[in-house]
Amino acid sequence: QLQLVEFGGGLVQPGGSLRLSCVASGYTLDTYGLAWFRQAPGKAREVVSCISKGGDSVNYADSVKGRFTISRDNAKNTLYLQMNSLKPEDTAIYYCAARWTVHNMCQMSEFIYMFWGQGTQVTVSS
Numbered sequence: 762q763l764q765l766v767e768f769g770g771g772l773v774q775p776g777g778s779l780r781l782s783c784v785a786s787g788y789t790l791d792t793y794g795l796a797w798f799r800q801a802p803g804k805a806r807e808v809v810s811c812i813s814k815g816g817d818s819v820n821y822a823d824s825v826k827g828r829f830t831i832s833r834d835n836a837k838n839t840l841y842l843q844m845n846s847l848k849p850e851d852t853a854i855y856y857c858a859a860r861w862t863v864h865n866m867c868q869m870s871e872f873i874y875m876f877w878g879q880g881t882q883v884t885v886s887s
Contacts, residue, residue, distance in 0.1 A: 762787050762876075763787045763788045763859055763861075764786045764787050765783050765785055766784050766878055767857055767878045767880060768783075768784065768881065770855060770883045771883070771884070772886065773884070773885055774885070775849060775886075775887055776846060776847065778843070778845045778846075780843050780844070781797070781841065781844065781857075782840070783839065783878055784837075785838045785839070786838070789835065790814075790833065790839075791814060792862070792863075793862065794859070794867065795811065795857065795859050796808060796809075796811035796858045796868070796869070796874060797810050797840075797842045797855060798855070798856045798871055799851075799853035799883075800856070800880075801850075801853040804853075806856070807822065808822055808870075808871060809822055809842070809855070810825065812832070812840070812867055813866055814865055816832070818867040819867055828844065829842060829843065844883070849885050849886060851883060851885050852883060855880060855881050855882075856878050858874035858877050859875070861875070
């Protein structure tokens with residue numbers, strides 16, 4: 762069973778930066794498409810970004826384009842999310858997710874992801 766654990770959440774002031782990491786165990790990530798999701802209090806979970814298993818295809822939600830960067834290091838079995846210019850509306854629990862796939866595609870739909878981390882809290886506040 763693939764297991765995912767997120768790290769790097771915390772409290773940051775508006776305009777600040779955080780880097781989230783998602784470390785996988787149980788299997789290597791090179792056959793998995795990956796994504797980041799988030800859920801703010803009282804709101805539905807939403808996709809933030811996805812990355813193909815090869816790392817050459819990425820996509821972002823409009824709300825984070827130009828501010829967030831997704832990347833992966835398959836050798837380290839780790840997924841990253843660099844978050845810059847953070848805003849109070851970025852406050853949420855952030856989850857990483859994985860899906861086994863033969864296709865080198867980036868998918869933004871949460872319903873196809875089979876494996877999820879426990880989440881890490883990101884709070885943007887002054």
